[in-house]
Amino acid sequence: MSEQSGNGLRQRGLAWLWLRRFSQVISLCFFLYLFLRYRYQDQNLLQGPLHLFFRLDPLLWLSEIVASWRWTWFFLPALAVLLLTVLLGRFFCAWICPLGALFDGIGTALNARRGRQPGNLSPSYRLIKYLLLLVLIVLAIFGFNWIGIFDPLALFFRSLALAIYPAASYSGERLFDLLFGLSPEKWGDSLDAIYSVLKGPLLAERALSYHLLVFTGLLFIGVLLLELVERRFWCKNLCPLGALFGLFARWRRLRRLPAKLCGDCGECKFLCKMDSFATESGRQNLRECILCMSCQVSCRENRVQYRFKASQPAVPHPDIGRRRIVLAVVSAAVSLPLLKVGSKRAQAQAIRPAGALPESEFLQRCLRCGACMKVCVTNGLQPLLLQGGLDALWTPSLVPRQGYCEFHCTLCGQACPTGAIRALSVAEKQRTVIGKAVTDPSRCIPYARGQNCLVCEEHCPTSPKAIVLRPQKKMNPHGKVVTVKLPVVILDRCIGCGICENKCPVEGLQAGIRVRPLVSMEQRLLEKAQGAGRKA
Amino acid sequence: MRRRTFLKRMLATFAMALGLDGSLFQKFFSEFALAAPDLPRVATGTNQDYSRLLTDIMHALGGMERFVKPGQRVVVKPNISWDRRPEFGANTNPLVVKRLVELCLEAGAGEVTVMDRPCNDPRRCYRDSGILDAVRSIGSDRAKIKHLNPRRFVEVKLPRGVSLKQWPFYRDALEADVLIVAAPAKQHGSARLSLSMKNIMGLVGGRRERLHVGGLHQHIADLNTGLRADLSIIDATHMMVANGPSGGSLDDVRVLNRVAASADPVAVDSYAATLFGLQGEDIGYIRYGYQMGFGQIDLNKINLVEV
Ligand code: SF4
Numbered sequence: 135m136s137e138q139s140g141n142g143l144r145q146r147g148l149a150w151l152w153l154r155r156f157s158q159v160i161s162l163c164f165f166l167y168l169f170l171r172y173r174y175q176d177q178n179l180l181q182g183p184l185h186l187f188f189r190l191d192p193l194l195w196l197s198e199i200v201a202s203w204r205w206t207w208f209f210l211p212a213l214a215v216l217l218l219t220v221l222l223g224r225f226f227c228a229w230i231c232p233l234g235a236l237f238d239g240i241g242t243a244l245n246a247r248r249g250r251q252p253g254n255l256s257p258s259y260r261l262i263k264y265l266l267l268l269v270l271i272v273l274a275i276f277g278f279n280w281i282g283i284f285d286p287l288a289l290f291f292r293s294l295a296l297a298i299y300p301a302a303s304y305s306g307e308r309l310f311d312l313l314f315g316l317s318p319e320k321w322g323d324s325l326d327a328i329y330s331v332l333k334g335p336l337l338a339e340r341a342l343s344y345h346l347l348v349f350t351g352l353l354f355i356g357v358l359l360l361e362l363v364e365r366r367f368w369c370k371n372l373c374p375l376g377a378l379f380g381l382f383a384r385w386r387r388l389r390r391l392p393a394k395l396c397g398d399c400g401e402c403k404f405l406c407k408m409d410s411f412a413t414e415s416g417r418q419n420l421r422e423c424i425l426c427m428s429c430q431v432s433c434r435e436n437r438v439q440y441r442f443k444a445s446q447p448a449v450p451h452p453d454i455g456r457r458r459i460v461l462a463v464v465s466a467a468v469s470l471p472l473l474k475v476g477s478k479r480a481q482a483q484a485i486r487p488a489g490a491l492p493e494s495e496f497l498q499r500c501l502r503c504g505a506c507m508k509v510c511v512t513n514g515l516q517p518l519l520l521q522g523g524l525d526a527l528w529t530p531s532l533v534p535r536q537g538y539c540e541f542h543c544t545l546c547g548q549a550c551p552t553g554a555i556r557a558l559s560v561a562e563k564q565r566t567v568i569g570k571a572v573t574d575p576s577r578c579i580p581y582a583r584g585q586n587c588l589v590c591e592e593h594c595p596t597s598p599k600a601i602v603l604r605p606q607k608k609m610n611p612h613g614k615v616v617t618v619k620l621p622v623v624i625l626d627r628c629i630g631c632g633i634c635e636n637k638c639p640v641e642g643l644q645a646g647i648r649v650r651p652l653v654s655m656e657q658r659l660l661e662k663a664q665g666a667g668r669k670a
Numbered sequence: 671m672r673r674r675t676f677l678k679r680m681l682a683t684f685a686m687a688l689g690l691d692g693s694l695f696q697k698f699f700s701e702f703a704l705a706a707p708d709l710p711r712v713a714t715g716t717n718q719d720y721s722r723l724l725t726d727i728m729h730a731l732g733g734m735e736r737f738v739k740p741g742q743r744v745v746v747k748p749n750i751s752w753d754r755r756p757e758f759g760a761n762t763n764p765l766v767v768k769r770l771v772e773l774c775l776e777a778g779a780g781e782v783t784v785m786d787r788p789c790n791d792p793r794r795c796y797r798d799s800g801i802l803d804a805v806r807s808i809g810s811d812r813a814k815i816k817h818l819n820p821r822r823f824v825e826v827k828l829p830r831g832v833s834l835k836q837w838p839f840y841r842d843a844l845e846a847d848v849l850i851v852a853a854p855a856k857q858h859g860s861a862r863l864s865l866s867m868k869n870i871m872g873l874v875g876g877r878r879e880r881l882h883v884g885g886l887h888q889h890i891a892d893l894n895t896g897l898r899a900d901l902s903i904i905d906a907t908h909m910m911v912a913n914g915p916s917g918g919s920l921d922d923v924r925v926l927n928r929v930a931a932s933a934d935p936v937a938v939d940s941y942a943a944t945l946f947g948l949q950g951e952d953i954g955y956i957r958y959g960y961q962m963g964f965g966q967i968d969l970n971k972i973n974l975v976e977v
Pocket of ligand 1: 228231375376377
């Protein structure tokens, strides 16, 4: 082999490496761009290939299948990814996965700062991700779907939506505060111009805050910091999507040559971010290699290349072991009742967005990706922590004090990648009852203080209004008897949008009027009767 | 000129602070600001062609040139409170706004900015009211439509206010050479009617909901001491007679195709009340406005022309 052709391999490897990095960066940027597109885009219609990344994700497809037992073309791209995985192996992880790109970027930066690369943990840790995948699937089959909580794309999106973006947008706003404050007279107008351009596309329309901001943010940072323990810690040991790819990669056709570490060098063992070479045999584990191309680029002897091979005996993988599998399945099944504790409470606590499927189905199909909360124009959709049990963690619920459901808006249904929230037409949405407003006479100003107020009536969007005014004699704080107008909710008109609670001038967390979720059976029956009455 | 207007207003405020009585204030505005006694105080009319209608009305009032001088900065404040389409009459009709802006531009305005502080999501209100597109369709770079920037509110002392002594107002509206309020005529649960004086609430900051408690009418009148429209337009093209101020059903709307205008907000509101079968006296803030000297409430003393 001449020097020239040997160098050629490395050179080609280098080209592939840069192509890969390019693809990673583009993918990450596109992911972020699409993330930012989950907003009111000057019309009540979300445009663009918003769900692209979700649709590429076979794990989410699996989740959808297990949750609904239905075939859908929506996840066709995921099928393509799976087929490619059979051919190429876990290419997704190094070429497409935006979270993987972030790991590579942040890991490199962090470890460079620290001045040393982390070592490798024992390969047996990697079994965790397979067991996790298994447990998640078993639980999902039994009606407890936490796949979205661990799926890397859903996790990334959720962390962006609930923590990173609000924090970044807040910092941006404070920066403008500072700049405006410097010299409002001189710079005010030009700053205003810059500001109005950034506002919307980049900076959030309103100051966002989310209930689980700190929790979600810390978890995400924690996952990123795992790069300090081991490169691609998450991808090697935890990622259930990586595990799924690993399962399919065992048949991969694109193989590395030589298939083993070379006896005279063995550098690749330390180079490989995925630690994909077995310690004893030195063979490469096809399920772990993510085609990052580093070994081909770095091989001093110019020996490494990737080639399509018709077939080859499957490469042994550290076996999960039948016992472990059985144990995992059984313990998942056994823990199920425990995990479901309190899930009935969700119904009593949560005001689900209009178009949400019936509660149990909703919980099954919701990915906890946070897309609905990102797109919500009023910031009213908030994640649940444990109010609804573990089952409902991170699922959306309207918190009217924070933001109401905008009457003409149907964006959350469009933003939901799985249809856990159905995309309703505006007319349908306006008929959908998500809760019922109830006045609190101990706090509502006209009731409690004998003063007129009526902000809730003013804002009520239904026609005829669901809040009407009843004049009544009341004693005011000065002991005078006056006639005040009391707001009264006409229950069968109220759709529970919560604008009354949101705009109520009563200070504090508890307004003078509050929206209650539709809990009891009676209420549901009432609804039905009213629906029938309206039709008649 | 901008500064001069500002100083003028400051001076007026100081004069009041010095304890001069309301009659002087009234004189100040009604005689000084409404100079030209031979011209009608309120002009109104009906026409399906809103563009024509506004042209005629402004002509009757002495032309837009009377209000807008070349190079001046104008703020037009329509009502863009609700995420509702034009036919529901919850916001000012976009064609009315458009013609108004055009008239200002024709009078030589240096810059005309349209703005409001909505109750629903601002972007949706601007879009669905049709006003965003209407202003953009003028295609002039002197015609702008802007969202309010929360940093541009300034605290304003209201020495003449009876129950409000200070409140944040939007800087651009305070500093404008000419302020034009274009208010849709609407029924309103707590204010009874939402007319031009009520519309000043769209240019104030803070928690506006609090204004509803403890005397909304007085609060509205007080806010009008901080900011006075040079020209007040009542848009009764689609008058909302029920379920106001947000409406939402065509049954709530009477199509009158009527517009009224005046330099005197009390007079035009008082006139608009009659469209609902009420009198200016029936509406608290109009009455207070009159008592505080902002203008004339008595329709018999108002020179009203129908164009
Ligand atoms: S292992 Fe998971 S997180 Fe890592 S790159 Fe692959 S899919 Fe992304």
